[in-house]
Amino acid sequence: MTPDPASRRPVMADVARLAGVSHQTVSRVINGSSNIKPATRSRVEHAIAALGYRPNTAARALVTRRSKTIGIIASNTSQHGPASIQHSLQEAARAAGYFSSVVTLSAVTHEELRDALDYLDRQSVEAIVMIATQHDALAVVRAETTSTPLVVVEGELSGRGLSVGVDQMAGARLATEHLVELGHRRIVHVSGPRSWTEARARHAGYVDVMHAAGLPVDTDFEGDWSPSCGYEIGRRLASRADFTAVFAANDQMAMGVLHAFVQSGLRVPQDVSLVGFDDIPESAYTNPSLTTIHQDFHLVGQRAIDVVTAILNGVSMATPLIPPELVIRGSTCGPAPERQKGHTT
Numbered sequence: 001m002t003p004d005p006a007s008r009r010p011v012m013a014d015v016a017r018l019a020g021v022s023h024q025t026v027s028r029v030i031n032g033s034s035n036i037k038p039a040t041r042s043r044v045e046h047a048i049a050a051l052g053y054r055p056n057t058a059a060r061a062l063v064t065r066r067s068k069t070i071g072i073i074a075s076n077t078s079q080h081g082p083a084s085i086q087h088s089l090q091e092a093a094r095a096a097g098y099f100s101s102v103v104t105l106s107a108v109t110h111e112e113l114r115d116a117l118d119y120l121d122r123q124s125v126e127a128i129v130m131i132a133t134q135h136d137a138l139a140v141v142r143a144e145t146t147s148t149p150l151v152v153v154e155g156e157l158s159g160r161g162l163s164v165g166v167d168q169m170a171g172a173r174l175a176t177e178h179l180v181e182l183g184h185r186r187i188v189h190v191s192g193p194r195s196w197t198e199a200r201a202r203h204a205g206y207v208d209v210m211h212a213a214g215l216p217v218d219t220d221f222e223g224d225w226s227p228s229c230g231y232e233i234g235r236r237l238a239s240r241a242d243f244t245a246v247f248a249a250n251d252q253m254a255m256g257v258l259h260a261f262v263q264s265g266l267r268v269p270q271d272v273s274l275v276g277f278d279d280i281p282e283s284a285y286t287n288p289s290l291t292t293i294h295q296d297f298h299l300v301g302q303r304a305i306d307v308v309t310a311i312l313n314g315v316s317m318a319t320p321l322i323p324p325e326l327v328i329r330g331s332t333c334g335p336a337p338e339r340q341k342g343h344t345t
Contacts, residue, residue, distance in 0.1 A: 069098060
């Protein structure tokens with residue numbers, strides 16, 4: 001049986017026939033050639049719209065070497081930061097006229113990353129953006145080779161090479177300096193898992209400020225980013241009276257700490273001040289609202305795609321780390337005299 005012509009997908013020859021031009025002219029219009037008369041271009045575009053024609057991207061890529069597709073490799077997407085960055089990358093890519101091909105890894109191993117790179121190569125992606133959040137993952141990325149341009153997001157915090165990220169150490173310094181300027185002298189840091197580059201950088205920023213101020217460092221509490229872990233650490237802290245402030249390495253753990261303190265009868269911020277990191281949407285609606293460090297994930301995605309387009313156009317582009325911002329809300333104030341007494345340096 002012969003297929004019904006009305007039901008088949010329109011092809012380039014149909015566009016050419018309707019527009020009254022050659023097959024080559026349609027191809028040149030689709031590929032953005034500037035050497036086309038406006039009237040001819042208009043006829044071809046109207047024919048494309050009337051027929052609902054969609055170019056064959058794979059075939060076009062073979063001819064033009066441009067697939068207009070960017071590969072994104074992600075992991076740890078259950079966490080707010082990586083998930084937000086992936087979303088912002090896809091939005092920025094779409095705004096720049098690119099499709100996204102996303103591969104999510106359960107673990108960043110040499111084998112999984114190699115498989116992901118091979119898959120994206122078969123998709124003819126023009127560039128790859130890798131969200132590398134853990135130190136070991138960054139080492140794996142550095143060890144792999146690919147002929148496709150590769151931009152690392154968040155894992156590489158040096159600001160060098162093809163990398164984009166927020167200055168995590170600067171954010172931790174802002175959080176800790178805020179507490180010191182309020183008069184706090186005993187500040188506990190609840191860190192993220194030290195296998196994460198961001199957790200290490202936030203820990204280092206806290207330590208730098210404490211040492212510079214001549215204050216004791218208290219970093220005995222390592223969490224896993226979750227509210228439940230923050231809650232358990234908060235319960236342990238609530239039995240102590242030798243601190244007046246807590247800097248938690250992310251907002252979820254800070255919320256867990258806050259809940260534990262309230263259950264234990266500690267008032268925030270009257271008894272203990274609390275600072276988080278990330279400025280997730282919920283942080284403005286806790287009781288009290290959470291003082292935190294804001295990361296502009298939208299700008300991270302935009303800058304990463306800007307780097308990609310610069311590379312593809314043969315242009316070099318500097319990629320300094322993006323500065324974070326301190327957002328002061330209701331969870332911080334000066335230390336309570338009765339808790340500060342006897343613990344100054």
